[in-house]
Amino acid sequence: MNVAFVAHDGKKEELINFVIAYEQLFQDHALFGTGTTGTLLMANTGLDICRFKSGPLGGDQQIGAMVARNEIDLLIFFRDPLVSQPHEPDITALLRLCDVYGIPVATNMATAELLIQALHRGDFHWREIISQNRPVYLTERKMKASHSESQDVLPSITAINN
């Protein structure tokens, strides 16, 4: 499954602890994240994450574009409900697209726990029906490894990292 992580600054520590707790489970999935969230998750876990731009610079919209192409199966977005964000329209747009395409979203730890249990149980298998013929997203780490192994560059879309 393709799982995307986003967290506002006041919620980043909570998300890091959450991802550490379920790190083993997340290892079996393709992971995506907005710039700072993804970088912090990589620094605090052994997970490899395809990182987009920082949220206020367009990262939410980049994940939204994946949602619109049915390339995200689960969004874990720890929003900070007590702090207004300069890119609120982007956040609303991302969550709206998840509703348009029926993508499971957790905006807090309690829901994230439930969705992760569901992921673990295999309740997301129905998403495999619509996840065929997806593009291969290479993380920077995989990109470097494939370059050192061979000069052949696979058809890929690489995350733009800031």
Ligand SMILES: O=C(CO)COP(=O)(O)O
């Ligand atoms: O602002 C965000 C989501 O709206 C998160 O972006 P960062 O992960 O780059 O901090």
